[in-house]
Amino acid sequence: MEEEILPKSYQPETVEEKWYQFWIEKGYFKAQAKSHKPPFSMVIPPPNVTGSLHMGHALNNTIQDIIARYKRMDGYNVLWLPGTDHAGIATQNVVEKMIAKEGISRHHLGRKKFIERVWKWKEESGSTIINQLKRLGASCDWSRERFTMDEGLSKAVKQVFLRLFKEGLIQRDNRLINWCPRCGTALSDLEVEYEEKNGNLYYIKYPFVEYPSRFIVVATTRPETMLGDTAVAVNPDDKRYKHLVGKHVQLPLANRQIPIIADSMVDVAFGTGAVKITPAHDFADEATGRRHNLEFCSVIDREGKMSGDIPAEYIGLNRFEARTKIVDDLRQQELLLKVEAMKHNVGHCYRCKDVTEPLLTLQWFVRIKSLAEKAIAAVREKKIKIIPEQWENTYFNWMENIQDWCISRQIWWGHQIPVYYCPRCDGDKILITLRENQADTKRLQGNYNDFIKEGLSFEKIIEDIDYYLILDDAVPIVEGESCKKCGCKELIQDPDVLDTWFSSALWPFSTLGWPEHTDELKTFYPTSVLVTGFDILFFWVARMIMMGLKFMEDVPFKDVYIHALVRDSKGQKMSKSKGNVIDPLSVIDKFGTDSFRFTLAALAAQGRDVKLSEARIEGYKHFVNKIWNASRFVKMNIENYKVSQDYEIDIKNLHPFDNWILTRLNETIADVRSYYDNYNFNDAANAIYRFLWNDFCDWYIEHSKLRANESVVKHLLWYCLTTSLKLLHPIMPFVTEEIYQRLPHFDESIMISNFPVANTAFIGKDVSNIELLIKVIRAIRNVRSEMNVAPSQRPFVTIVAKNEGMGKFLREVKDFIEQLSRTQAEFVDELKERPASSALTVVEGIDIWVNLEGLINVEDEKNRIMKEINKTEKDVEFLNKKLSNEDYLKHAPEDVVEEDRQKLSVYKEKLAKLVENLEFLKGLK
């Protein structure tokens, strides 16, 4: 069964790979689509398929693995479904950079070849992060690994798009959107990061048409957009400008005339109180423009260059060059009044950090309001619990102010929008072609079903829509499909792809086989918990809730556990540019996976960022080693003992130490269970740490050296260790398995053993006797240390205690006192005469005299006892004061007061003895 003696220290590298393979081979990670066990499911937040593991992943997946392993041991049919995300823009950018090294761009390759290239890269690098997750110990059901662009998920995406479209929830529209000139695509509002930058506020003079020598002055941070101005706005209540509303000004440089309009959006106090309005390049101005029916004049193109109906000298300049030139030109024409430095927020692309540009373009949008309302309700009604709860506010705040979601991206890597256009037909009025296979149609539920029952009614509803939409389902659309109007077969698919987060939003049900009605969906949806960082609360979590409610008519998960960010030891965000990135894999190599995982768990307090340092991980490596050595001890001590699972402990006649350790163990089990259940992983980690180290090792093992031949001790050494290993296994899977296998064990693996259940007989049991014993031993050790008694010395101690109650108990455990305090003890009922040259310490009314003969002088003892007197005096003073306060006695609960009274009498007694002893010492000279 188990091997010989354990090596002196734990070597992670030799065991981790071995056990991971073992678990996989045994199929422990696999979930059952149908099972008599209760289901428990999680879907992994899919990492970027071409990415590699960073600290955020490590924390995220460690937490999920802790939950998965705990629940599995606790009897659940656990599905932890893994997978990766195609990560549209991010992946495309990576591959573009790669081919740029070969001197080519994606446009050289063409769409088809480029996408082939990306797939190739995906095939090459896609396993990197999966393998890294495996090194972390992640117990995902790898047989169910999914990818957001695999066949099944693509089908789900198309279904969802079609249905949302048919319900009018997806629309195509010409609106102002955030555009990244570098990536060449539209972005959703969320994909723009605002950063405060130093900029200028330029005051520009716009001459009146009727009085060219007079001006209205506008202030702007973006003078280059003035070429697209179509109005100047003032506040209707602004007395300075009231009379000018309706007049026209000459737009400098552009040679156009634009009106002065009144709009309450204008802040009278800011700048000059007159605002240039550029509806095609500013979100606020867009709204104003729509309110006033202004012209939308685009002057910046998709590459961020000046274009459109503007003077030739500006055409082709990039935005920033144009700004410089326009300011110069204005200055030359004396139209620039002044320039003030000003900080303002500048939007950046979250993928490439280029400055984003509001552009007017034709895009696809999800009308999200109605979806959001249901998603808000689900959280309000606690159908979904967000943990920690404080995030609910953030969620509500965002959801209640949600804007339509721009889902089209002008890139190539992703789910191409399943919409087709007929190149021959009249551009603006086209029919819809819809095709689905019959089986699918039958399966669809609810409104949708009714909706498409008759092709006619559907066409009627959408007859005003000006494009073709075809569900590219089982059969490729290009083959055999034709335009219903002109019959042409050369339909062109919309070139845009969907926002990556569109497919991610379907993840909890698309990965379970939707739109098929699978056993997996039935068993595992809704999933039990989603574990994620707060940074994708809006990107992902909120959208999953909306889509889940819409298409599954149920929440996608019951709990959302939101964990913190991993930062460096100074609390700074880890980033490549700062050079403070700690690579999880190198940490694993250096310290082992278990110490790393334990560190993450121990630091992952709810609502706090994780400040990670290598020193910390190294510290917990010591803990791993401590467990290892405790196991060595246990193993050596049970060598010739046959461990039995059925060992019956005689609860009524337990040795006090056994009673104590079992009480501590069971309390720990109950605590750890509750901590795991409530996502308090740091508390769980600390509780196990304390039990194993401070209780089991420091006291139980140490005391057991005196009882080494008792079978109950052998049993309990094995039992307590094995049980705490099980508690720890979710956090430290490898070392716990290694030790479990080397000790006598009754399951094939610790992974499939039952998670410990607390024996209620030991919860809250009175163990004050051992607690007193520990205090006595500590007090003696304290005296020894303070008086510099060498550890090799075994002084006599005289303990004054009647042979009844606690005194009797202490007499019974004399051997342990002697062993653990390294003394020779004698007990007396009362002192006949003061022991010579001894130091006195008092514990709960029990006098303990440590004989220091030949070891110490009187002066040292005087000093020591003075210190103890001072401390005790303070205690007495404090309690006296408290107990003489009438208000306290009147208001405080009985038991609190009673406790204080008892404490006071104990302290007073102690003080009297100490003082008496001091007086004696003084008399000695």
Place this chain on the structure above:
RNA sequence: GGGCGGUUAGCUCAGCGGGAGAGCAUCGGCCUUACAAGCCGGGGGUCGUAGGUUCGAAACCUACACCGCCCACCA
């Protein structure tokens, strides 16, 4: 501008109405036959500031300060 978190020992944090805690670091003593990656012991804090509630506040309330996030169309 709105919102959320934080401020407790040198460091990282727990405590969230009844005498200030842990780990690490530090100091002193130990190679005591599981473990020096260890054992034993010590020192160290007017719990950000100012008010308030209370018999009693690190904890609850109100302001303020500083740090960190998130959201927002002051150009």
